[in-house]
Amino acid sequence: MDKNLLEATRLLPCPVVLLSVGTKGKQDAMTATAMFVAEDVPLLTVSVAKSSTCHKLIEETGEFALNIASAVQVGLAKQLGASHGAKVDKFKKFSIGTEKATQIASPLIAGSSANFECKVITSSAAANYTVYLAQVVAYKAADAPQPLSWYQNKYFGFGKQVK
Numbered sequence: 001m002d003k004n005l006l007e008a009t010r011l012l013p014c015p016v017v018l019l020s021v022g023t024k025g026k027q028d029a030m031t032a033t034a035m036f037v038a039e040d041v042p043l044l045t046v047s048v049a050k051s052s053t054c055h056k057l058i059e060e061t062g063e064f065a066l067n068i069a070s071a072v073q074v075g076l077a078k079q080l081g082a083s084h085g086a087k088v089d090k091f092k093k094f095s096i097g098t099e100k101a102t103q104i105a106s107p108l109i110a111g112s113s114a115n116f117e118c119k120v121i122t123s124s125a126a127a128n129y130t131v132y133l134a135q136v137v138a139y140k141a142a143d144a145p146q147p148l149s150w151y152q153n154k155y156f157g158f159g160k161q162v163k
């Protein structure tokens with residue numbers, strides 16, 4: 001891709017989420033981003049590379065958990081974004097603590113800013129990605145959420161409120 005156009009994609013501040021999917025038989029997690037598209041009912045989208053292991057598992061299960069990364073999970077976000085689950089169990093390798101979800105089989109990642117349980121409604125192909133539209137069917141939030149964001153290839157915590 002033209003270098004300037006690739007850099008344009010880095011100018012959009014993004015929430016950092018840790019997508020987890022699967023069951024004890026085969027589970028995986030990756031770093032991703034997401035956006036809400038509707039509030040009532042709560043619908044969001046994620047775009048997942050077709051080459052990723054998580055993509056395969058979402059196709060098989062029709063669900064995933066979105067764990068909104070907290071600032072203290074920045075190391076884990078880097079690890080999950082730079083490794084592939086095809087041959088390695090990332091949960092063991094990175095000693096990821098999990099919690100049981102209430103509405104889906106996929107595990108939740110402990111220590112996150114919030115955890116969303118999501119069921120896929122529709123999907124569409126976009127270049128080398130599949131864009132999933134999913135409904136949040138359950139969620140929980142940390143007592144003091146500290147979401148992590150990504151901008152210009154760098155990670156940021158939340159700054160001070162401006163309004």
Ligand SMILES: Cc1cc2nc3c(=O)[nH]c(=O)nc-3n(C[C@H](O)[C@H](O)[C@H](O)COP(=O)(O)O)c2cc1C
Nearest residue numbers: 030031032033047048049052053054081083084085
């Ligand atoms: C900050 C950040 C955001 C990312 N966002 C996405 C994303 O939205 N979609 C995607 O397919 N990959 C994204 N990635 C890359 C995946 O996390 C990476 O390809 C991962 O190795 C896939 O893991 P898997 O093969 O085990 O599923 C992102 C990586 C980072 C570091």
